[in-house]
Amino acid sequence: MEFPNIYTHRKVAETSAKSCDICFKLSSSVLITPDSKDWFYVCPAHLKDPNFCTPKIDQAAIEARKKKELEAEIERVKKEYEEKQKKKKAKAADAAAGENNNTSDDKKVQDGKQSEGDKDKKQEDEKQQAEAQAKAASPSSPVEEEEPRIFELKRTFYQQRLNKKRQVEIAKRNRERMRDPNFFPSVPKSLPS
Template structure:
C-alpha cells in the first residue's frame, strides 16, 4: 500500500468547488493520484498554492513542452496573417489612389467600385476566418499551469498518514463487529 508522490491537476465545475486543503477557500482545482489502483487519493487546492515552491514542484512533461511550442507557433501564424492582411490593405489603398487618379480622367468605371468593395469584403472575411481558426486552436490549451506535480515531503507524509488512519479506522470497525473479540461471560458457578 504505497502511495506514489505523483499528482495530476484536474479542474471541476464552479458548482462542485470545495474547500482548499491549505487555506479552506473554495477551489475548483483538484490534485489526484493518476493510477486506478488503491489507494486513490485526491484533495482540492488553490492555483496560488500550486505556484508555491514550498508546497509542490511541477514535473515538466515533454508533451507540455510540445504543446507550448505549438501555441507559440499559432501565435506567430496569427501575427503573420495580420501582417499579410495589413500589407494587402496598403496595396489596395495604393491601387485605389491610382484608380482615383484614373477615375478623374474616366468616370465610366462604376463596376470597378463594386468589385473593389467586394474584394475588400472578401479579404476581410478571409482574414477574420483565418484568425478565428487559429484562435480556436490556441484556445484548446488549458492553462499556463503544469499538469503533473510532486508534493514536498511534509505534505506527502500528511497524505500517507491520512490514508493509514482511514485504513486503521476501517480495521477497528471490523474488529468491533466480531463477537470473538470480546471476552465471554463466565459459565460456572463461583
C-alpha cells in the first residue's frame, strides 16, 4: 500500500488529543495524507525539526496573499487621499465664501469665529493624524505569519510509516485467514496403518 509522501497538518479538538507518535506526549496536531490513507498525531515542535520533515511552500498561495494585502493597502491610501482632497476643497470654498461676504464690521466678528474654528479644525486634524499614526504603527488586521500546512517527511520517517502500514495489513490478512475454517489442517479420519 503506497501513498504519497505529502502530509497536511490539521488540528483536532483538545478533547480528542492523543499521544504523539514520536515522543508520546499528548498532541492535538495531526499529519494526514491527501487521500486519508495514512495519518498520525505529532507535536507541533516536531514539525519545526528539519530532521523530521520539510515544509512544502505553496508559492502561488503566498503571492496571492501578498497581492491581496497590497490591494488593501492601495485602497486605504486612496481613501485617505480622497479625504484630504475633500478637506482642502472645503477649506478653499469656506475661504472664498468668507472673502465675498465680509464687510468691515463683519470682518471683526468673523475673525474671532474663524480663529475659534481654526483651533477646532487644527485639533481635529491633530487627532486624525495621531489615529493614522497609531494605525500605521499597529495594523488594524494583524497578519501573523502562517505556519506551513503541507509537509514532506524525511526518508527514514516515511519508510517507518510505510512499514507500519504494511505490518497492519499483514496482521489484518492473517486474522482473516485464521477465521477461515480451511486454514488449519483437518483431523485424520482413518486409522494409521
